Amino acid sequence: MNEASFIPKSVKSTVDSGSFTWESPSNIALVKYWGKKKDQIPENPSISFTLNQCKTSTKLSFSKKENSDDYSFDVFLDGQKKPDFKPKIETFFKRVEVYLPFLKDYHFKIETSNTFPHSSGIASSASGMSALALCFMSVEKLLNDGKISNQFFVKKASFLARLGSGSACRSIEGPLVVWGEHGSIEGSSDLFGVKYPYEAHQNFNDYQDTILLVDRGEKQVSSTVGHNLMYGHPFALERFKQAGQNLENLISILKNGDLDDFIKIVESEALTLHAMMMTSLPYFILMKPNTLSIINKIWEFRKETGSKVCFTLDAGANVHVLYPEIEKETVLKFINNELVAYCENGHYICDVIGLGANEI
Numbered sequence: 001m002n003e004a005s006f007i008p009k010s011v012k013s014t015v016d017s018g019s020f021t022w023e024s025p026s027n028i029a030l031v032k033y034w035g036k037k038k039d040q041i042p043e044n045p046s047i048s049f050t051l052n053q054c055k056t057s058t059k060l061s062f063s064k065k066e067n068s069d070d071y072s073f074d075v076f077l078d079g080q081k082k083p084d085f086k087p088k089i090e091t092f093f094k095r096v097e098v099y100l101p102f103l104k105d106y107h108f109k110i111e112t113s114n115t116f117p118h119s120s121g122i123a124s125s126a127s128g129m130s131a132l133a134l135c136f137m138s139v140e141k142l143l144n145d146g147k148i149s150n151q152f153f154v155k156k157a158s159f160l161a162r163l164g165s166g167s168a169c170r171s172i173e174g175p176l177v178v179w180g181e182h183g184s185i186e187g188s189s190d191l192f193g194v195k196y197p198y199e200a201h202q203n204f205n206d207y208q209d210t211i212l213l214v215d216r217g218e219k220q221v222s223s224t225v226g227h228n229l230m231y232g233h234p235f236a237l238e239r240f241k242q243a244g245q246n247l248e249n250l251i252s253i254l255k256n257g258d259l260d261d262f263i264k265i266v267e268s269e270a271l272t273l274h275a276m277m278m279t280s281l282p283y284f285i286l287m288k289p290n291t292l293s294i295i296n297k298i299w300e301f302r303k304e305t306g307s308k309v310c311f312t313l314d315a316g317a318n319v320h321v322l323y324p325e326i327e328k329e330t331v332l333k334f335i336n337n338e339l340v341a342y343c344e345n346g347h348y349i350c351d352v353i354g355l356g357a358n359e360i
């Protein structure tokens with residue numbers, strides 16, 4: 001499929017008003033997306049676990065307006081009008097207008113809320129943009145008298161979400177989603193995320209992700225600035241190759257359930273992401289002293305107990321602690337006894353891999 005397959009042949013704005021609500025989760029990448037071309041075309045393929053608890057709920061209400069000159073919309077977070085969210089959404093509207101030709105015919109009210117605290121340092125762009133993309137797909141489906149297949153609905157929702165924020169295209173489905181063309185993964189595409197099409201070992205069922213909130217401050221580096229650091233980066237080409245190879249290696253690991261090999265890839269990906277930021281110009285250190293303390297504690301615990309707990313990181317200081325479901329009790333005890341002290345105000349969020357977005 002190419003971009004043109006997502007341009008509707010005929011959509012008539014025949015409905016006067018209505019509303020749709022979708023709830024969409026965040027996701028955590030195992031192989032990271034870092035570096036992009038225009039409109040979130042990724043420089044390398046990535047794969048993520050979809051989360052279950054960390055999600056955004058978005059209600060999109062629409063009403064026909066007099067003219068179709070320009071976009072008209074308001075955004076609310078937890079019931080409060082958020083004019084500062086508008087520029088990002090307006091950019092999204094501009095990128096998706098050709099695929100959603102009804103955009104200028106309606107006034108939209110976007111009401112959104114997150115299950116995780118806004119100030120947690122957890123990025124809400126993946127869950128937020130995917131929820132919004134799904135709401136727009138529901139409008140498109142309505143204007144098409146319901147004549148859109150589920151398969152197309154999900155694909156186009158992911159395609160639109162990508163135009164909002166790259167990683168958002170991995171939040172529509174679950175439990176494992178691949179985004180970015182990869183020769184060994186059937187159906188994979190730079191344009192949208194696809195459900196991982198092969199077998200995953202039962203070791204990965206209900207995999208746990210406890211997010212340790214080390215630093216709840218504003219992001220030091222926006223993702224756009226971060227991705228741009230990969231332009232002209234001395235190690236960029238090797239990094240993009242490595243991501244493809246890591247995904248290749250994950251295919252057999254996901255099949256045979258070898259958690260030691262899984263850990264090697266996941267932790268190396270997290271550290272490589274941060275290494276890219278430390279070796280770019282300008283350079284950044286996004287980990288905090290507590291991030292490193294947590295990593296060292298996890299390594300010690302693994303050595304002492306043989307546990308299969310590991311960590312991954314986003315572009316920030318918070319730590320995602322990943323572990324198999326059978327270790328839930330012991331790892332939570334370890335987190336409570338040894339890691340909570342490194343979290344800001346002792347805060348952490350328990351999550352588990354999930355199956356993707358839901359209409360409410």
Ligand code: DP6
Nearest residue numbers: 029032033165166167223224314315
């Ligand atoms: C470090 O998807 O937030 O989380 O496409 O510019 O919106 P934009 O970036 P974004 O980048 C996320 C990068 C990451 C790694 C990942 O999720 O793969």
